[in-house]
Amino acid sequence: QLDQQTDSLKTAIRKSTENEKELSNMVREYRQNLEKRDELILTFIDSMVVTYQNMDLDALQEIEDYDKASRIKTNDALKLIHDISEENIQILKRNASKLQVDDYMRMAEVNHQFQAMWNRLGDKIHEVYEGNNADMLAENINGNLTEWNNLLQTNTVDAMKNYFAQQGIETNAFESADEFNTALHSYLDRKIKESRDNRSEENYSDLQQFKEFWNRVEVQWTSNLAQANVLSQEQTSKLNQKVDEWTQIAQPRSNNILVYLLGGSVLLAVALGVMLIREKKTNGSA
Template sequence: MKLRIIILVTVVIGLFSSVLYAQEAQSDYEIQQTFKEQYADYEQQVENVSSPDSAEKLIESIKQFEKKYSEHKKLLDKALYPDTYEEQMESLKKSSVRTVNKVETIAEQQKQLKKLETQLASYEQDLNQLDQQTDSLKTAIRKSTESEKELSKMVREYRQSLERRDELILTFIDSMLVTYQNMNLDALQEIDDYNQKSRIKTNDALKLIHDISEENIQILERNASKLQLDDYMRMAEVNHQFQIMWNRLGDKIHEVYEGNNADMLLKNINGHITKWNNLLQVNTIDAMKNYFAQQDIKTDAFESAGELNKVLHSYLDRKIKDSKDNPSEANYSELQKFKEFWNRVEVQWTSNLAHANVLSREQISKLNQKVDEWTQIAQPRSNNILVYLLGGSVLLAVALGVMLIREKKNNGSA
């Protein structure tokens, strides 16, 4: 009887231990499975997070998740082999940090693009107003029956309007450089997956750049007779800054632009810049001819930038020879006229002439050497004679003074 009781108790204890072991084993399995399921869920959340706020909340949740399962580290190491619990958590935390950085960058790009959209709307409105003013002035000039004085006033106002337009374009270029230079193209490509799409839908930068380049060509084509060398030198600076901006940012602006005609606009802008350069050079050469005629600087005829350089060298060589052979007031007067022009080249226009592909810096430097040589030998002969006469008069006065003093001394001795 006792033996039976002992056997029964042993069986019961064995069965109870088996149940406890099974329950413990089941509990460990559930911990491992739950961890894996929640981990996979966090990985998915990391991929789909859409804002800085939600990313920060996700990081905090991952911290709590790590804290909860850290006590089961050894158990999870077995389930995750060959990886470990710490390696898995480190990977998840790094992914979440990268995601935070990504969505913050996207948010910053969104902010910049929104700001740019407002700026573009303002630039477009201001440019339209200026274009309307210049168009009205251009029409008035064409139809004018006013006196020459009134017509001259309208032309001056027209040129001033173009100057304000160029200043606005330079401001626009600065804004483009500031806005786009720090943009991250990878982040921009993520924008479409953001909560609210942030591509510019109106007043697009690419379209506005296209329109500016197209309008500048029209100005150069239609208004050559109304503009002067000063205008083209200013336009050369605008053209140069525009190209710098486009070369640096064209691809980025094209990337941001939302529209089916993006490739066409890109191609057109590149074509406009080439045509703009050619027209600027041709118009500047014509304006230079007009300037020389107005200032009575009598060079040989020229029709191109290459011819202008040769003509200026020829003109200076001739004037240097004339100054050596026969210095005169007329030659000296011509020097003064030319130096008035050349001083502006040196002080204001060196870069602009280079930007307009009219005279390079090296060419200007070589011409400058000849201007200096002409200046050194252009003293008119009549002036030299006056100097000699004046010097002779001084010497004569001194001699007479000495003679008078001696005569007084002699009379006193007598």
């Protein structure tokens, strides 16, 4: 009976592990598909810029006797921009638990480029592709971009909470971008004070852990965090000053003693070498 229960338990564990692996693979594949989709959106943005940035509407009106009656009725570009903005909102709403900070940082760049394209070319796209629902589509796009920005900020902050939990970075709780900035300052202030009061291996280990995160901020994410309205570049710069301060004072005293001993050994070796050279020269002269 016990053997049967043990076998059943092993089978259940194996199936659970297989299911977890399958789910993990599905999530990874989904994230890869999202990345490809974002690449396509960036390509679409480039094509819109090439098509519309140099379009002269006045010349077009003269050539085609351009008026309300003869405007192009196919809202393809405007409709496509509208649909992309709608779908981006749904992706952020449906998949918050599946996505990671890297995903949101990439999306922040796409959002930034997409909004810049619309701000720059939206009026031309609207004017050329006029139809019965063109005004409604343009208005919806503006609303979608605002919602897209808000969701991107909220989801990025939530992803940061998960990232910190996984990495063991114990900041105060935060639920918004402002609270995230405050939590980082409080964490760094606390760790700097700990280092000043009593430099320890534990504090130094916390620094190394935090710097893994902060190096990614500096090298990869600074502009993306600003684009997502999570941390401005000015806020990042102020935080970086505190990271530098912590770095300068966090090394444990035991490590400093080893550095001093090593430095002293090197100096002693150099001094002995100089003395031996001088002694040889003296003996040679004699």
